[in-house]
Amino acid sequence: MRTEFDAELEDRLLRYAAIDTQADAGSTTQPSTAIQLDLSRLLVTELEAMGAEDVRITDYGVVLATVPGTVEGPVIGYLAHVDTAPQFNASGVKPVVHRNWAGSPIRFADAPDLVLSPETYPYLAEKQGDDIITASGTTLLGADDKAGVAIIMTMARHLLAHPDLPRPKLRLAFTPDEEIGRGVDPRLPADLGADFAYTLDGARLGEIEYESFSADGAVVKITGVSVHPGWAKGKMVNALHLAARLVAVLPQATMTPEVTEGREGFLHLYEMKGTAAETEMKFILRDFERDGLAAQGDLLRQACATLQAAEPRARISCEITPQYRNMRYWLEKDMTPVDLAREACRSVGLEPVSVPIRGGTDGSRLTEMGVPTPNIFTGMQEIHGPLEWISVQDMAAATCVCIALAGLGGRRG
Structure with missing residues (x-):
């Protein structure tokens, strides 16, 4: 018309x-x-x-x-x-x-x-x-x-x-x-x-x-141990490797934007930058219900805590900020x-x-x-x-x- x-x-x-x-x-x-x-x-x-x-x-x-x-x-x-x-x-x-x-x-x-x-x-x-x-x-x-x-x-x-x-x-x-x-x-x-x-x-x-959606943002910071790679055995903690391990343990097959639709929420890593010494990862968390959004935040915090426990020489923080509801x-x-x-x-x-x-x-x-x-x-x-x-x-x-x-x-x- x-x-x-x-x-x-x-x-x-x-x-x-x-x-x-x-x-x-x-x-x-x-x-x-x-x-x-x-x-x-x-x-x-x-x-x-x-x-x-x-x-x-x-x-x-x-x-x-x-x-x-x-x-x-x-x-x-x-x-x-x-x-x-x-x-x-x-x-x-x-x-x-x-x-x-x-x-x-x-x-x-x-x-x-x-x-x-x-x-x-x-x-x-x-x-x-x-x-x-x-x-x-x-x-x-x-x-x-x-x-x-x-x-x-x-x-x-x-x-x-x-x-x-x-x-x-x-x-x-x-x-x-x-x-x-x-x-x-x-x-x-x-x-x-x-x-x-x-x-x-x-x-x-x-x-x-x-x-x-209800929405939160999350920033994960990973600080490793920086050592010259020629003498790194038993000393270096590579922040990039830890970041990769974090991505690997998150439920990529069921909870990322590329596999969700309708009323399904997602946990989306949209930016990652850094070095072997320090890496920062940015996520957005989305769900239509408050409980679902809270569960995503808990999942990300627990994954960070597990990674921290496995590598105590690193420092891993996870800060989640409310965006909208x-x-x-x-x-x-x-x-x-x-x-x-x-x-x-x-x-x-x-x-x-x-x-x-x-x-x-x-x-x-x-x-x-x-x-x-x-x-x-x-x-x-x-x-x-x-x-x-x-x-x-x-x-x-x-x-x-x-x-x-x-x-x-x-x-x-």
């Missing part, structure tokens, strides 16, 4: 995606990279030009703005994040539009051997006739979450241009550093000032998500925001579907901090890699849902 929003959404995503906003988990600044503010400042300029109110960038890097209400009702927030994932190259993104895609495999100008095939990716096969946007093959696209940014900006522009449309006060927020788990500063809930909110950070058409724990107590989003979907001819997110959003933290924030689809697919793609028409459908949702909020006033 084509809408009046297609051209605007395409233009916005092409412009936003070309701006490098990659986050850096190793940085201690806020935001983690100054380049994220390049897009944030552009959004401020565009919001002011379209007539939004209270537009500003906070000192923790979040763009905030208001679409004034025309009727009484709950204050509704809409959020998306400006940063892109650090897992894959995000510099020099060259978006490509495959207009009125005919259904044949999509190839990439800068990576001729790369193929996006509808046979391999069934959801793509459903999008024949849509306008498909990809990158050029050597970078991710950044639809995660610049598609969400484009959708919210398009919605805001439309509502501001039509003051006759009923809606309550809307608050917009564009956050940095979501991809590295730092999108929600403790000051954001109060600054946002919303009764409830929605992140535009989901995938397939019609998805309204209110369950996410399943938003369902709070949303299931009051499903009003979820029910409104489902009603908005049906009002524009979509049947809503709710599936658990095998990840988290800024909404996970916001919900835990007192602002109920389910997640709405954008259409983004195969994120964090060179095959990332999105349908402009899926984005347009999400825009229609957001506008309808604002109208429903006004009628609830």
